[in-house]
Amino acid sequence: MKRLTLKDVAKLAGVAPSTVSFVLNGKGKQMRIRDEVAARIMQVAEKSGYEPHRMAVNLRTGQSKTLGLIVESISGSFFASLAKTIETEAERRGYNVVYCSTENNAQKGGELIRMLGRQMVDGYLITPAPGMEKEIQQLVNQHKPVVLMDSYFPTIKTPYVLINNFDGVQQGMKHLIGRGLTKIAFVMVDVKLIQIEERLRGYVTALKDHKIPVKKKYILQLQYHRQREDSLRELQDFLESNPELDAIFFSTNYLGILGLEVIARMGLKMPEDLAVLCFDDHDIFRLYPPGISVIEQPIEGIAKTAIDLLMYQLDKNNGPMKKQAIELPGKFILRGSA
Amino acid sequence: MKRLTLKDVAKLAGVAPSTVSFVLNGKGKQMRIRDEVAARIMQVAEKSGYEPHRMAVNLRTGQSKTLGLIVESISGSFFASLAKTIETEAERRGYNVVYCSTENNAQKGGELIRMLGRQMVDGYLITPAPGMEKEIQQLVNQHKPVVLMDSYFPTIKTPYVLINNFDGVQQGMKHLIGRGLTKIAFVMVDVKLIQIEERLRGYVTALKDHKIPVKKKYILQLQYHRQREDSLRELQDFLESNPELDAIFFSTNYLGILGLEVIARMGLKMPEDLAVLCFDDHDIFRLYPPGISVIEQPIEGIAKTAIDLLMYQLDKNNGPMKKQAIELPGKFILRGSA
DNA sequence: TACCTGTGCTAAATCGATTTTTCAAATTAG
DNA sequence: CTAATTTGAAAAATCGATTTAGCACAGGTA
Numbered sequence: 001m002k003r004l005t006l007k008d009v010a011k012l013a014g015v016a017p018s019t020v021s022f023v024l025n026g027k028g029k030q031m032r033i034r035d036e037v038a039a040r041i042m043q044v045a046e047k048s049g050y051e052p053h054r055m056a057v058n059l060r061t062g063q064s065k066t067l068g069l070i071v072e073s074i075s076g077s078f079f080a081s082l083a084k085t086i087e088t089e090a091e092r093r094g095y096n097v098v099y100c101s102t103e104n105n106a107q108k109g110g111e112l113i114r115m116l117g118r119q120m121v122d123g124y125l126i127t128p129a130p131g132m133e134k135e136i137q138q139l140v141n142q143h144k145p146v147v148l149m150d151s152y153f154p155t156i157k158t159p160y161v162l163i164n165n166f167d168g169v170q171q172g173m174k175h176l177i178g179r180g181l182t183k184i185a186f187v188m189v190d191v192k193l194i195q196i197e198e199r200l201r202g203y204v205t206a207l208k209d210h211k212i213p214v215k216k217k218y219i220l221q222l223q224y225h226r227q228r229e230d231s232l233r234e235l236q237d238f239l240e241s242n243p244e245l246d247a248i249f250f251s252t253n254y255l256g257i258l259g260l261e262v263i264a265r266m267g268l269k270m271p272e273d274l275a276v277l278c279f280d281d282h283d284i285f286r287l288y289p290p291g292i293s294v295i296e297q298p299i300e301g302i303a304k305t306a307i308d309l310l311m312y313q314l315d316k317n318n319g320p321m322k323k324q325a326i327e328l329p330g331k332f333i334l335r336g337s338a
Numbered sequence: 339m340k341r342l343t344l345k346d347v348a349k350l351a352g353v354a355p356s357t358v359s360f361v362l363n364g365k366g367k368q369m370r371i372r373d374e375v376a377a378r379i380m381q382v383a384e385k386s387g388y389e390p391h392r393m394a395v396n397l398r399t400g401q402s403k404t405l406g407l408i409v410e411s412i413s414g415s416f417f418a419s420l421a422k423t424i425e426t427e428a429e430r431r432g433y434n435v436v437y438c439s440t441e442n443n444a445q446k447g448g449e450l451i452r453m454l455g456r457q458m459v460d461g462y463l464i465t466p467a468p469g470m471e472k473e474i475q476q477l478v479n480q481h482k483p484v485v486l487m488d489s490y491f492p493t494i495k496t497p498y499v500l501i502n503n504f505d506g507v508q509q510g511m512k513h514l515i516g517r518g519l520t521k522i523a524f525v526m527v528d529v530k531l532i533q534i535e536e537r538l539r540g541y542v543t544a545l546k547d548h549k550i551p552v553k554k555k556y557i558l559q560l561q562y563h564r565q566r567e568d569s570l571r572e573l574q575d576f577l578e579s580n581p582e583l584d585a586i587f588f589s590t591n592y593l594g595i596l597g598l599e600v601i602a603r604m605g606l607k608m609p610e611d612l613a614v615l616c617f618d619d620h621d622i623f624r625l626y627p628p629g630i631s632v633i634e635q636p637i638e639g640i641a642k643t644a645i646d647l648l649m650y651q652l653d654k655n656n657g658p659m660k661k662q663a664i665e666l667p668g669k670f671i672l673r674g675s676a
Numbered sequence: 677t678a679c680c681t682g683t684g685c686t687a688a689a690t691c692g693a694t695t696t697t698t699c700a701a702a703t704t705a706g
Numbered sequence: 707c708t709a710a711t712t713t714g715a716a717a718a719a720t721c722g723a724t725t726t727a728g729c730a731c732a733g734g735t736a
Contacts, residue, residue: 005722005723006722015685015686016685016686016687017723017724018685018687018688018724019684021723021724021725022685027725031684031685032682032683032684032685034683034684037684037685052722052723053458053722053723054458055393055396055458055721055722055723056691056722056724057722057723058393059391059394059690059693059721059722059724060691060722060724061724062691064393074418074421074422074425080412083412084412087412087438096436098436099437260625264627283622284625284626287598287599287622287626288625341692343692344692344693344694345692345693353715353716354715354716354717355692355693355694355716355717356695357714357715359693359694359695360694360695363694365695369714369715370715371715390692391691391693392693393691393692394693394694394721395692395693395694397692397693397720397721397722398692398694398695399693399694677736678735679736680733680734680735680736681733681734681735682731682732682734683732683733684729684730684731684732685728685729686728686729687726687727687728687729688725688726688727689724689725689726690723690724690726691723692721693721694720694721695719695721696718696719696720697717697718697719698716698717698718699714699715700714700715700716701713701714701715702713702714704709704711705708705709706707706708706710
């Protein structure tokens with residue numbers, strides 16, 4: 001009824017525990033165990049359904065075979081897709097994943113990292129939020145394997161992988177401009193994040209490239225920590241005070257969803273009254289009539305690449321990494337709104 | 339630079355490791371350690387920042403202090419809310435959570451449970467899917483603490499907690515009928531799940547209670563494993579062949595979302611052309627104009643109750659459980675669609 | 677014959693905690 | 707004043723694996 005231990009298997013096979021361990025860990029040849037004996041051990045282990053005791057292995061080897069995934073919000077759709085791929089990929093490589101969300105709370109971010117440290121995760125996958133910089137730097141200093149996703153800190157020397165934000169926005173802008181639209185608004189949050197700045201740069205550059213004047217009043221910076229209602233009102237004011245706008249580009253899906261609500265309130269028709277484009281897809285954008293055009297993040301690619309980078313670090317045999325920064329292209333998805 | 343061990347702390351405090359262990363685990367009094375010595379140990383442990391090695395503790399005590407949460411889909415919104423509450427509650431009690439999703443794959447469900455077994459989780463929180471019955475029964479047979487959520491198997495004797503499906507549907511139906519609507523359709527999937535049957539029972543009973551004839555042709559059973567497009571078409575056929583319908587009740591949010599798409603395609607206006615009601619809320623329902631009325635699940639309550647039930651089982655001091663089945667009331671949320 | 681070498685496996689140390697056992701010194705009892 | 711008990715803490719066993727060191731035996735060598 002109780003759990004089968006290595007010792008039990010050894011007894012069943014009539015050998016020493018160490019011999020069983022060698023064979024099961026593929027070190028039989030190296031340890032000069034006869035094929036005959038090895039085969040017998042394998043057989044016994046197989047049909048007895050022996051599974052090594054994880055904790056014991058971890059204690060002895062010092063490896064927990066667990067990765068920590070830290071995201072901003074566990075209920076976000078970005079996380080959902082990310083988690084699925086990462087879990088699958090990790091499992092393929094014999095790793096488990098524990099998830100944690102900072103829930104937009106910088107302080108909690110630090111706590112979480114420390115908590116995961118206690119749990120002894122072997123490596124970290126993090127979508128960094130402002131305020132986590134110090135904690136992440138600490139991990140790197142301790143030579144813990146870390147890969148950042150979706151964003152990064154220029155000062156921290158650890159690999160990261162994210163969408164090419166600049167190029168993504170350009171794709172969208174080119175489409176809008178190609179349709180003859182020129183009065184295009186850009187809505188962003190005021191947090192200082194690399195990816196947001198890149199998106200803004202994409203917007204500005206696209207306009208300049210097409211000799212369209214960049215008007216400051218067409219760029220709206222919403223405050224991040226703000227009541228939902230306040231943001232809605234500010235957005236509505238913005239649209240009402242710029243009635244000549246052809247199109248609006250939301251730099252995150254969170255903003256896009258707010259936008260949809262305002263647009264519905266104002267009774268505007270997409271795309272006739274206002275073309276709408278959003279960075280980062282969301283379930284709602286597929287369904288919400290007439291369908292919101294978006295720049296889709298290559299989430300699966302990001303996840304796979306991130307795991308690869310992490311595994312590379314985890315493998316102590318590897319030398320230092322060559323490429324530290326990886327940018328994957330986004331994909332423009334045309335729906336009815338633009 | 340290396341991790342501090344109990345031994346190190348013992349050396350620092352000038353006592354034996356066992357003594358440190360006793361004090362740190364609050365067994366100092368019981369083991370007759372002098373207060374003076376205990377205080378010194380506490381101090382040393384404190385300022386040296388000692389943290390016990392999880393794996394070592396787990397190995398020795400046989401407790402992993404980890405719970406397994408198995409859901410159908412990790413990207414679903416039900417999971418998202420559930421996970422957040424469960425993680426918070428578990429943490430409060432010194433437990434971690436590992437998540438797994440079956441992704442609507444019965445076979446994977448079994449694998450997962452076995453995988454979690456290997457990982458030595460102390461208890462299971464499961465939203466059971468058809469096909470997992472045998473595996474769950476096994477867990478129960480092995481006296482592993484298990485709590486089911488959202489659904490249950492009548493044959494398995496383990497606690498479960500879910501929304502009162504019957505009552506939830508009744509609430510919605512009463513609202514529709516109160517508005518004078520009588521030709522109400524009910525859309526469900528054909529999987530044999532307790533909660534689905536209860537919802538259907540709620541629909542039928544509500545009609546009967548108001549002396550409204552129950553027409554079989556107003557009940558649509560969609561096949562679960564089906565191409566999205568096929569389901570959409572079938573749903574559209576259903577609506578077109580019953581043009582006299584006043585209202586439609588979707589028994590799951592998955593179906594409701596399909597419904598929205600069809601309704602948009604057919605150009606129907608909610609609620610004038612067709613009143614729409616859905617069981618189980620979803621982000622989209624809040625935003626999608628004119629807002630979809632729903633029966634909201636008490637997810638937080640479910641999560642908290644489930645954890646409580648699990649903790650009760652985990653506590654070996656407790657006798658057998660009294661109440662095995664807990665039903666929490668749902669909440670009718672009125673929006674524009676009904 | 678004595679000495680080395682290689683083979684094939686076992687014994688024992690180890691990881692870092694918890695828990696049981698043991699034990700010297702102090703106290704109490706008879 | 708010796709024996710029994712209590713006190714306070716150290717020593718050792720244990721959890722279940724991995725890994726290093728070691729041992730017995732066979733065959734080859736000088």
